[in-house]
Amino acid sequence: MLFFSLIILILFNFIYSLDNGLGKTPQMGWNSWNHFGCSINETIIRSTTDALISTGLAQAGYTYVNIDDCWASSRDLKTNFIIPDPIGFPSGIASLADYVHSRGLLFGLYSDAGYNTCAGRPGSFGYEEIDAHVYAQWKVDYLKYDNCHSFLTNKTIKERYERMRDALNHTGRPIFYSACEWGDMLPALWFRTIANSWRTTGDINDDWLSMLLNIDINDLFADFAAPHGFNDPDMLEIGNGGMTLNEYRTHMSLWSITKAPLLIGCDVRTISKESLEILTNSEVIAVNQDSLGIQGKKKRIDLVYNTEVWAGPLADGSKAVLAFNRANNITQTILVLFTDLGWQLTSQVKVRDLWLHKDLGEFQGNYTAYNIESHGVQMLKMTLITL
Structure with a gap:
């Protein structure tokens, strides 16, 4: 009830x-x-x-x-x-x-x-x-x-x-x-x-x-x-x-x-x-300020390394993604699985770094965020490529 x-x-x-x-x-x-x-x-x-x-x-x-x-x-x-x-x-x-x-x-x-x-x-x-x-x-x-x-x-x-x-x-x-x-x-x-x-x-x-x-x-x-x-x-x-x-x-x-x-x-x-x-x-x-207005949230938590992946949908069909290193005093690599974002394992995705204002290329199945500082993030926009 x-x-x-x-x-x-x-x-x-x-x-x-x-x-x-x-x-x-x-x-x-x-x-x-x-x-x-x-x-x-x-x-x-x-x-x-x-x-x-x-x-x-x-x-x-x-x-x-x-x-x-x-x-x-x-x-x-x-x-x-x-x-x-x-x-x-x-x-x-x-x-x-x-x-x-x-x-x-x-x-x-x-x-x-x-x-x-x-x-x-x-x-x-x-x-x-x-x-x-x-x-x-x-x-x-x-x-x-x-x-x-x-x-x-x-x-x-x-x-x-x-x-x-x-x-x-x-x-x-x-x-x-x-x-x-x-x-x-x-x-x-x-x-x-x-x-x-x-x-x-x-x-x-x-x-x-x-x-x-x-x-x-x-x-x-x-x-x-x-x-x-x-x-x-x-x-x-x-x-x-x-x-x-x-x-x-x-x-x-x-x-x-x-x-x-x-x-x-x-x-x-x-x-x-x-x-x-x-x-x-x-x-x-x-x-x-994206017009879709849907709150992004945690998609993956790694308790061993104290890292997280946050994501949320945007109005143009892309995803906003955070690779987040919560750990103290250690730089880490964080894996973003496209399946965690609701895409297929074979999906081809274009990735852009929003803090660097830089396109990072196209990736299939997953994206690896390298060298994320302690208490730092890499904020990304990921766009599914329609073949």
């Missing part, structure tokens, strides 16, 4: 999704939290907006400028309207949104499905219609909705997130809805009708093991992601300095092949050339 109930749930999720016209591909942009935390103000947001353009990140597809927690201070006692922090945002949020829009980008805010945000600022529970109305007036394009301080609400997670979904839809303004429930109640199984993306994990930290933990958990729910609703293993840490460039390249590769949101979490005003090159690789981004 449980099995059939799960099948019905899966079919329902894939037939029905949040009907706001957004999220056909995973969202791309920048978020303030990973680098700045609560130390944010309108000057940082304006200069970050400018930097997204001057660095070429906006042209590469990073179009959302999202303020996370700590922008709000209180509520107006008469109207219950949310009031921005007068010290950090003296010009107001509407003015800031107008500036972001004047630069050709989109503007996002943060709130919470509880009484308070995680940092103790006013949450939206009980004020969903009011807050959504105000966000629409301010011309907000994106809402990240967290789940702190909610245990006394006497409402289920589903009910609280549905209330904000409905409130946003009532405004008549398309607002991307990013649910941050941390994966506690397995939202991937039932969030498709509620949000455009949903967190499947706890918060990411800027280190190798945290990044691996989040992407491994996210992989468990690969079959529940599709256009207009994507699994979210949290934001990118590339450029914050806690991992090597090789590890950041792996981070970007894993997030791209799994159709995770690509939300930059570093200070793009001072970003290094090397980090910028990772974030703006057009061929890697194209995998993430």
Whole structure:
């Protein structure tokens, strides 16, 4: 009985999704939290907006400028309207949104499905219609909705997130809805009708093991992601300095092949050339933004050598493939079997390296990825040759 109930749930999720016209591909942009935390103000947001353009990140597809927690201070006692922090945002949020829009980008805010945000600022529970109305007036394009301080609400997670979904839809303004429930109640199984993306994990930290933990958990729910609703293993840490460039390249590769949101979490005003090159690789981004929208996942795991092969289909019939060396301090060779990709043992396949931007040739039956560094990947596009 449980099995059939799960099948019905899966079919329902894939037939029905949040009907706001957004999220056909995973969202791309920048978020303030990973680098700045609560130390944010309108000057940082304006200069970050400018930097997204001057660095070429906006042209590469990073179009959302999202303020996370700590922008709000209180509520107006008469109207219950949310009031921005007068010290950090003296010009107001509407003015800031107008500036972001004047630069050709989109503007996002943060709130919470509880009484308070995680940092103790006013949450939206009980004020969903009011807050959504105000966000629409301010011309907000994106809402990240967290789940702190909610245990006394006497409402289920589903009910609280549905209330904000409905409130946003009532405004008549398309607002991307990013649910941050941390994966506690397995939202991937039932969030498709509620949000455009949903967190499947706890918060990411800027280190190798945290990044691996989040992407491994996210992989468990690969079959529940599709256009207009994507699994979210949290934001990118590339450029914050806690991992090597090789590890950041792996981070970007894993997030791209799994159709995770690509939300930059570093200070793009001072970003290094090397980090910028990772974030703006057009061929890697194209995998993430592929119109088919099917999440890539693990296809082969070698526990002896601690290597993996990840793969996912693309709209043109080709496959995105990762040969991934998870091992410490050892360079390894990784075999990619075409049968693991759903092709025949005798298949002839054209292979391209997406980080080197280089065609590697044609191969039959399998492909061998040589000299993959510790914590590194070779990211490939494989195309079946029709004879």
